[in-house]
Amino acid sequence: MGGESTTRTAPRSGGTGTAQVGSRLGQRLSGLAVALGLVLFLGGFAWAAVVYRPYTVPTSSMAPTINMGDRVLAQRVDGGDVRRGDVVVFRDKSWVTNANVVKRVVAVGGDKVSCCTDGKLTVNGKQIEEPYLPKGSLAEIKNFPTVKVPDGRLFLLGDERQGSLDSTAHLTDAASGTVSRNAVSARVDAVVWPMNGMLKRPTGFESLGTLSQPGPLRIIFCLVVGGAVLVLGGGAYGPIAKRAARSRAGKRPEPASAG
Numbered sequence: 001m002g003g004e005s006t007t008r009t010a011p012r013s014g015g016t017g018t019a020q021v022g023s024r025l026g027q028r029l030s031g032l033a034v035a036l037g038l039v040l041f042l043g044g045f046a047w048a049a050v051v052y053r054p055y056t057v058p059t060s061s062m063a064p065t066i067n068m069g070d071r072v073l074a075q076r077v078d079g080g081d082v083r084r085g086d087v088v089v090f091r092d093k094s095w096v097t098n099a100n101v102v103k104r105v106v107a108v109g110g111d112k113v114s115c116c117t118d119g120k121l122t123v124n125g126k127q128i129e130e131p132y133l134p135k136g137s138l139a140e141i142k143n144f145p146t147v148k149v150p151d152g153r154l155f156l157l158g159d160e161r162q163g164s165l166d167s168t169a170h171l172t173d174a175a176s177g178t179v180s181r182n183a184v185s186a187r188v189d190a191v192v193w194p195m196n197g198m199l200k201r202p203t204g205f206e207s208l209g210t211l212s213q214p215g216p217l218r219i220i221f222c223l224v225v226g227g228a229v230l231v232l233g234g235g236a237y238g239p240i241a242k243r244a245a246r247s248r249a250g251k252r253p254e255p256a257s258a259g
Helices: 002-051 203-208 217-251
Strands: 052-056 071-076 087-090 101-108 112-117 120-123 144-148 153-157 184-193
Touching: 002 052, 002 071, 002 217, 052 184, 087 153, 101 112, 101 120
Parallel strands: none
Antiparallel strands: 052 071, 071 184, 087 101, 087 184, 101 153, 112 120, 112 144
């Protein structure tokens, strides 16, 4: 009888050893997941810090695209990379002293811009569809004469045309309300607080030339989220494995008695 008891308990000992090997593999994989997750998570934030700058918009001149008090992320760009339809951040002493301004570029050097034709903004003789304007809003509250934008400069408007102090408020300036490309420091990609997401592409300007491509914000977001999931998943392996082991131990049948 004693021999039978020894024979029955031997496989249990071997099974426990196999489970231990699997546990070590799981621990290694969880450690690898945590390490990779940290690289992705921290790398995403580092990339964002290099490429993007946060701004708080103090006025409602870009509503409804960007409301007063919204927090935006703007990609650092060279002024030479700005294209029609971009929402940009710039500084110009003739507009505001020691403060950033956020407006939409509607015309670039060499363009002829005017308003309004059948209630729409006209650039180089083409009427521009502007779905980002407030519903029922006119393209401009007043007609302004045709302006030819000098080379190396930009003509900018706010999306809330009725209350925006934009290029139309500076038409009598020496530069006819235009701003130098060199004054631009960033291009707005997204509203992050509240989380309204990426700005819609200004497709109304496509007939005039190539639009700017969105920055890497979506990729960065995926890196950060993916890294967080790996860190949390890898870190949770240990507690889950322990709980599962306790559950299996509680359900294990009692070994047969020698008697």
